[in-house]
Amino acid sequence: MPMPAAPLWRSRTTRSLLLQGGFALALLAAIVAATLTARANLSAQGMTSGFDFLWTSTGWEMNFTLLPAAPTDPYWWFLLLGLLNTLLMGLIGLGGASVIGLIVGLMRSGRNPAARFLATLYIELFRNLPLILQLFFWYALANALPNPRAALDLGPALLSSRGIYLPGLAVPYGAAIVIAAILLLGLALAIRVLAARRFARMEPVPRRVLALSLVLLAILASAAIALATHPPGTGWLSLPQPRGLRIDGGIRVQPEFACLAIAIMTYGGAYVGEIVRGGFKAVGRGQLEAARALGLSPWQVFSRVRLPLAFRAMLPILINQYVWLIKATTLGIAVGFSDFFMVIASSITHSGQTLELIGILMGGFLVVNFSLAAVLNRLNRAIALKGHNTGGAA
Amino acid sequence: MTALPAAPALTPPARRFRRLRRDYFGSPASALMTLASLGILLGLGWWLMNWALLDATFSAAATQAECVQAGGACWSVIAARWRVILFGIYPYDEQWRPSFACAVVAGIILLSCLPRMWSFRRLALTWGLGAAGFYILMRGGILGLSVVNEQQWGGLPLTLFIFVATAVAGMPLAILLALMRRSELPVVARVTGWIIDTIRSLPLLSILFTFAIVVPFMLPGFLIGEKLYRVICGAALFFAAYQAEIIRGGFQGIPRGQDEAAKALGLPYWQRMSRVLLPQAFRLALPATINQFVVAFMETSLVVVVGFIDLLAAGNTAYKTGEWKFAYVEVYAFVAAIYFLFVFGLSRYGAYLEARMNAGHRKE
Numbered sequence: 140m141p142m143p144a145a146p147l148w149r150s151r152t153t154r155s156l157l158l159q160g161g162f163a164l165a166l167l168a169a170i171v172a173a174t175l176t177a178r179a180n181l182s183a184q185g186m187t188s189g190f191d192f193l194w195t196s197t198g199w200e201m202n203f204t205l206l207p208a209a210p211t212d213p214y215w216w217f218l219l220l221g222l223l224n225t226l227l228m229g230l231i232g233l234g235g236a237s238v239i240g241l242i243v244g245l246m247r248s249g250r251n252p253a254a255r256f257l258a259t260l261y262i263e264l265f266r267n268l269p270l271i272l273q274l275f276f277w278y279a280l281a282n283a284l285p286n287p288r289a290a291l292d293l294g295p296a297l298l299s300s301r302g303i304y305l306p307g308l309a310v311p312y313g314a315a316i317v318i319a320a321i322l323l324l325g326l327a328l329a330i331r332v333l334a335a336r337r338f339a340r341m342e343p344v345p346r347r348v349l350a351l352s353l354v355l356l357a358i359l360a361s362a363a364i365a366l367a368t369h370p371p372g373t374g375w376l377s378l379p380q381p382r383g384l385r386i387d388g389g390i391r392v393q394p395e396f397a398c399l400a401i402a403i404m405t406y407g408g409a410y411v412g413e414i415v416r417g418g419f420k421a422v423g424r425g426q427l428e429a430a431r432a433l434g435l436s437p438w439q440v441f442s443r444v445r446l447p448l449a450f451r452a453m454l455p456i457l458i459n460q461y462v463w464l465i466k467a468t469t470l471g472i473a474v475g476f477s478d479f480f481m482v483i484a485s486s487i488t489h490s491g492q493t494l495e496l497i498g499i500l501m502g503g504f505l506v507v508n509f510s511l512a513a514v515l516n517r518l519n520r521a522i523a524l525k526g527h528n529t530g531g532a533a
Numbered sequence: 534m535t536a537l538p539a540a541p542a543l544t545p546p547a548r549r550f551r552r553l554r555r556d557y558f559g560s561p562a563s564a565l566m567t568l569a570s571l572g573i574l575l576g577l578g579w580w581l582m583n584w585a586l587l588d589a590t591f592s593a594a595a596t597q598a599e600c601v602q603a604g605g606a607c608w609s610v611i612a613a614r615w616r617v618i619l620f621g622i623y624p625y626d627e628q629w630r631p632s633f634a635c636a637v638v639a640g641i642i643l644l645s646c647l648p649r650m651w652s653f654r655r656l657a658l659t660w661g662l663g664a665a666g667f668y669i670l671m672r673g674g675i676l677g678l679s680v681v682n683e684q685q686w687g688g689l690p691l692t693l694f695i696f697v698a699t700a701v702a703g704m705p706l707a708i709l710l711a712l713m714r715r716s717e718l719p720v721v722a723r724v725t726g727w728i729i730d731t732i733r734s735l736p737l738l739s740i741l742f743t744f745a746i747v748v749p750f751m752l753p754g755f756l757i758g759e760k761l762y763r764v765i766c767g768a769a770l771f772f773a774a775y776q777a778e779i780i781r782g783g784f785q786g787i788p789r790g791q792d793e794a795a796k797a798l799g800l801p802y803w804q805r806m807s808r809v810l811l812p813q814a815f816r817l818a819l820p821a822t823i824n825q826f827v828v829a830f831m832e833t834s835l836v837v838v839v840g841f842i843d844l845l846a847a848g849n850t851a852y853k854t855g856e857w858k859f860a861y862v863e864v865y866a867f868v869a870a871i872y873f874l875f876v877f878g879l880s881r882y883g884a885y886l887e888a889r890m891n892a893g894h895r896k897e
Contacts, residue, residue: 159720173751180750251563252556253570260574267876268869269834271844276869279861373861473838480739494745494788500739503729508734 143230177494184491192492193218199489201477203393205316214486221502228399228468228478230508234462235404240411247412248419255448258412263324269471274402278463278474281394287386297379303397304379307390314368318361325357395476407464414460418453419445451522458515462508479503552751583840585717585866610860611867615853621687621842621850622850627679631690634670637663638693646882650734651840660701668696683761687842689871695765695843700826703769708777710816712806738835740767745839748757764836772829779825784819819890823883827876834872844868 192217202209204220204316205227246258265273282300285291290299297304308315329350369375379389422445430444470476483500486491558564588605593612600607609619636843641663644650666791671690674680679695686694732740744767749757757763786809795809815822836848848868852861 160720161720162718163724176753177750249560249566250556250677251566251570253567253574257574263877264873267831268882269831269845269872270847271834271837272869272872275845275849276861277583279865280681281858282860462734466734469736469738470740470838480736480742483739487746493750497739497743499749500894501735504735504739505731523719523883 149481174494181491181493186491188492188494190495192495194332194488197489197492199485201482202475202529215491217482217486218479218499218503219453221477221479222507224471224477224482225465225479226507227402228396228471228476229465231395231400232403232429232464235400236407236464237391239404240307240415241410243408243412244415247416262409262412265405266413269407270402270467271473273406274398274470274473277398277401278394281398287381290381290386295378296526297381297389299386300394301386301391302394304386304389305392306379307377307388308365309370309373309375309377310365315464318364321357321360321364329353353465360435379443388505393476395471395474398474399471399476399478402470403464403467407467410460410463411457414453414456415449417448417456421452422448422523451519454515454519454522458512458519461515462512465511466504549787587716597856599738600860606863607860607867608715608863609711610852610857610863613858614864615867617688618847618851618864619688621691622685623687623690624679624681624685627673627681630670630673630678630681631686634667634690635693637666637670638690638697640888642879653812664701666698667697675884677835683759686761688847689844692833692844693843695761695768695836696830698765699768699829699833702765703772703776706769706773707780708811710777711780711784714777715784729774729777732771735776735826737768737771737832738782740771740842741835741839743767760839761841764839764841768829768832768836771832772825775828776822776825778810779818780814780819783814783816786817787813816890819889820883821877823886824870826874827879830875830879831872844871 181188194213196211196481197214197217198210201208201217201220203224206220207221208217208220243258243261243374246254246261249255287297287299287513288302295306299372308318330347332350337451357479374496377388379386379391408483426444427440430440435443468478469480472481472484475481480500483496487496517532544827556563557567584605585604588603589608590600590603590605591608591612593609597607600609601714602824608870616625616628620631623631644659645656650656652746654664667690669675669678671686671694672681672683710729713721714729716725734778742763744763745760748763748767790814791809792805793806800809834843836843837849842850848864852858852864857864
């Protein structure tokens with residue numbers, strides 16, 4: 140006997156269709172209502188919506204840019220420079236945090252109790268205080284430094300309330316930017332050769348040679364550019380010299396930039412340190428014993444067995460931490476460093492194109508964070524050992 | 534193969550000494566590290582003791598010249614300004630109210646740490662009542678308390694309020710988001726996934742900024758409300774997006790059979806979730822949840838940027854005005870100590886819980 144068909148409103152499929160349709164409609168309605176209200180409110184204030192403002196000149200200045208910018212430049216150029224600043228800060232912050240984290244993590248997982256205690260102290264102190272508090276502290280400290288006339292002399296570098304002055308290569312600014320870009324590109328290509336699956340079938344030795352030659356090529360190209368653009372008859376190094384109320388020569392790192400970089404490095408370093416320690420803990424004792432039983436030297440055990448295995452265990456967690464640190468660069472606004480977020484905020488105040496700029500902000504961060512995560516996830520897949528779980532999900 | 538000569542039996546003190554020597558001076562590198570670390574530690578400790586205690590000035594009446602002459606910390610700034618740092622611009626005569634309010638929050642946090650309190654109803658009741666008590670104490674308007682508007686709140690109670698309100702609003706939202714992401718309806722699951730991933734890839738600061746400045750444009754007039762509550766909504770949304778993923782992780786650790794058994798018993802969806810799956814998911818996700826609370830507490834300090842005078846900002850105003858401009862280290866040390874107390878306590882508690890939970894399991 141056939142079952143009587145359930146009434147339409149009780150059938151599972153209908154209900155699920157209705158629920159999903161209702162959900163989608165409600166969400167859509169909320170978005171449309173918000174957009175319409177925003178339009179109405181903005182047009183009441185005499186604003187026109189749209190992205191035309193991107194091509195009008197800004198009329199204000201950024202206090203830190205990698206490439207030249209003037210108040211007559213359009214908004215899109217400023218936004219691009221802001222994004223570039225965020226990426227630069229991210230690069231420096233992530234690099235510094237990784238180095239500090241590796242040192243602290245190694246000290247914490249080592250055998251020496253004194254070193255372990257020192258590292259624990261560092262991690263607990265820097266991890267348990269809000270980043271913005273640390274940033275404010277560094278900034279107050281930087282502002283309390285003596286003025287350029289009485290700058291602190293740290294060998295070749297000078298420290299003053301106007302910023303940190305480092306010795307630099309005596310080449311024009313444009314050439315320095317190109318050199319930095321070439322070096323970064325060479326390094327990125329080398330890492331790609333070492334990590335990408337496409338090159339996995341290559342023997343290790345030629346692969347390493349290829350990567351090394353890429354880096355060498357980048358260095359050679361940089362040297363050629365430096366030789367070509369260096370003003371003849373002057374020294375190769377430009378050293379900062381106090382000259383009255385100013386400091387001439389060298390590279391000036393503005394205090395806002397330096398403080399944000401220091402804060403992100405030290406704070407991130409504490410977190411990365413814990414991740415590194417977790418990674419080393421995840422390496423099985425048997426692996427090390429086996430390596431020692433094979434007669435490997437302590438350095439070989441570390442560099443060929445312990446570090447690679449630990450790195451595979453910590454990479455998945457490191458990816459999240461790196462994304463978090465990139466987002467932390469937005470704190471620049473608290474001290475006045477022109478990162479992407481601060482440029483967006485200033486643009487909102489000056490142009491009033493609120494919705495469009497918030498959209499650009501979200502889009503920018505989505506692109507940066509998703510691409511960072513995508514690259515690192517690929518690296519993670521590329522180095523994963525087949526059939527070997529090092530506990531990456533811990 | 535020759536047998537190793539039997540080592541002479543060591544008396545315990547000698548063994549301890551040998552272990553010490555092996556750990557601290559096992560190799561030249563290790564010895565160098567020991568000496569360097571001890572040198573740094575002793576130097577820091579010595580300097581800190583001199584600076585913070587021996588050479589410090591404590592009198593509230595001391596001037597900058599006296600502090601500089603003493604050579605150590607100038608705790609006078611704290612003695613003179615502690616009420617500004619702790620309570621911001623809250624009316625001076627009413628400051629017993631925020632003190633009590635802070636005690637209420639400390640009380641509910643301590644209560645929630647007791648395993649006896651870990652049922653949904655008890656926790657919800659504690660936090661709901663605590664938040665209400667806090668609000669009545671701070672805002673006033675009934676029970677003969679004079680009204681103090683949200684614009685006048687500041688310092689530690691504001692920090693605690695933002696934290697508690699974020700948690701109280703964010704936790705139910707997180708559960709909802711986690712359930713929606715695990716939903717069997719593909720549209721709901723997919724769209725919720727996008728929402729969560731998008732929020733997680735945005736910086737909290739930009740979300741706070743959006744809620745403080747942009748959202749008023751998007752809402753009809755009667756929904757706009759106080760800026761403080763909008764910012765809390767933003768913080769709660771961010772908290773919920775992260776916490777939802779933590780709960781989802783907890784769900785993934787539950788054996789499949791649990792859900793199947795609950796289904797076989799004929800339990801409807803809500804009972805299956807609230808009686809069988811969610812409690813287990815929370816248990817598994819407990820360490821990560823506490824960590825998330827710690828992060829949320831530290832992130833309340835970001836409201837400085839959208840113009841609130843929380844503990845950190847009140848500290849800033851305490852040294853930036855008048856004669857205390859030189860004493861920023863002392864003020865930050867004081868503020869940092871308060872944050873550290875909360876954050877370190879919570880994270881230690883989390884570590885303790887994790888160890889307790891793992892006690893039954895064999896460790897690799």
